Amino acid sequence: MSDTTPPSDFRAGFLSFVGRPNVGKSTLTNALVGEKVAITSSKPQTTRRAIRGVVHRDHGQLIVVDTPGIHRPRTLLGQRLNDLVQSTLSDVDVIGFCIPANEKLGPGDRFINESLDGFPRAKKVAIVTKTDTASRTTIAEQLLAISELRDWDAVIPLSAVTDDQLDILVTEVTKLMPLSERLYPAEATTDETVVDRVSELIREAALEGVQDELPHSLAVTIDDMIPREGTDLLDIYANVFVERDSQKAIIIGKGGSRLRDVGARARAGIEPLVGSRVFLSIRVKVAKDWQRDPKLLGRLGF
Numbered sequence: 001m002s003d004t005t006p007p008s009d010f011r012a013g014f015l016s017f018v019g020r021p022n023v024g025k026s027t028l029t030n031a032l033v034g035e036k037v038a039i040t041s042s043k044p045q046t047t048r049r050a051i052r053g054v055v056h057r058d059h060g061q062l063i064v065v066d067t068p069g070i071h072r073p074r075t076l077l078g079q080r081l082n083d084l085v086q087s088t089l090s091d092v093d094v095i096g097f098c099i100p101a102n103e104k105l106g107p108g109d110r111f112i113n114e115s116l117d118g119f120p121r122a123k124k125v126a127i128v129t130k131t132d133t134a135s136r137t138t139i140a141e142q143l144l145a146i147s148e149l150r151d152w153d154a155v156i157p158l159s160a161v162t163d164d165q166l167d168i169l170v171t172e173v174t175k176l177m178p179l180s181e182r183l184y185p186a187e188a189t190t191d192e193t194v195v196d197r198v199s200e201l202i203r204e205a206a207l208e209g210v211q212d213e214l215p216h217s218l219a220v221t222i223d224d225m226i227p228r229e230g231t232d233l234l235d236i237y238a239n240v241f242v243e244r245d246s247q248k249a250i251i252i253g254k255g256g257s258r259l260r261d262v263g264a265r266a267r268a269g270i271e272p273l274v275g276s277r278v279f280l281s282i283r284v285k286v287a288k289d290w291q292r293d294p295k296l297l298g299r300l301g302f
């Protein structure tokens with residue numbers, strides 16, 4: 001990957017929109033993910049989050065993550081969905097709470113607002129959607145009502161339909177993200193999908209036959225994929241992150257035997273994908289290292 005180095009004040013992270021049904025979350029996502037954006041159907045290192053799209057700017061990157069809605073749990077399915085929301089929102093850097101300009105705040109909004117207390121790590125931004133449907137006075141009243149709900153990190157009125165203030169949203173949310181390297185390649189074309197699929201194949205290979213608790217501790221990143229000059233060989237440099245030394249020992253196996261199997265299994269999947277022979281270097285690293293590395297923390301959703 002021949003990414004240009006991002007500026008030192010580059011910020012990047014994960015963003016999720018919440019709000020009642022029909023408030024305009026999907027429309028907003030699609031509008032943001034319109035220009036200068038790559039939609040990716042790929043999953044990141046954990047399957048906990050589904051990526052809807054990446055918003056690229058010179059100074060930052062927003063990765064928009066899908067969640068099902070927050071609801072009062074009435075059924076077991078509702079409870080399960082809420083659990084999924086819980087794990088997704090626990091991971092994101094910024095939660096954008098969407099409230100339409102043309103409807104008064106209701107109990108549904110208040111319930112969601114209270115639920116946001118459960119995600120202390122995330123910055124919280126109030127987004128007043130559909131401003132094209134309301135008068136200036138109504139929008140002002142709505143902004144006032146919303147600002148009384150909590151101490152927001154930002155409050156932004158916008159219209160996804162008329163493309164009003166979307167750039168302000170991107171700018172303000174980017175400011176709230178951690179300083180970081182690019183989480184996705186600047187070009188973010190199909191290359192990105194290949195990189196993600198390569199890391200998924202390595203993760204699958206590393207997980208084969210291991211105990212239940214390990215999967216959540218395991219993440220894969222790819223440093224580089226470089227064709228070796230004068231050959232049909234692709235050199236891939238990957239890292240497998242685990243949380244503890246004991247897990248590292250499991251992944252590596254006696255004398256490196258298990259890691260060799262992991263490499264062979266992964267390569268068998270990667271070669272048909274990339275259409276060439278592959279030299280695969282896998283380095284196994286423990287969590288201690290990535291918890292001290294602010295760049296990797298965001299990337300791995302910690």
Ligand SMILES: Nc1nc2c(ncn2[C@@H]2O[C@H](COP(=O)(O)OP(=O)(O)OP(=O)(O)O)[C@@H](O)[C@H]2O)c(=O)[nH]1
Pocket residue numbers: 019020021022023024025026027028069129130131132133158159160161162
């Ligand atoms: N006028 C106007 N309509 C909007 C705007 N954003 C969304 N809508 C409309 O509002 C309706 C709901 O929008 P969605 O984006 O599907 O809402 P959602 O919050 O994703 O809904 P769920 O998927 O049910 O949670 C659609 O008919 C949109 O066209 C806006 O900025 N202005």
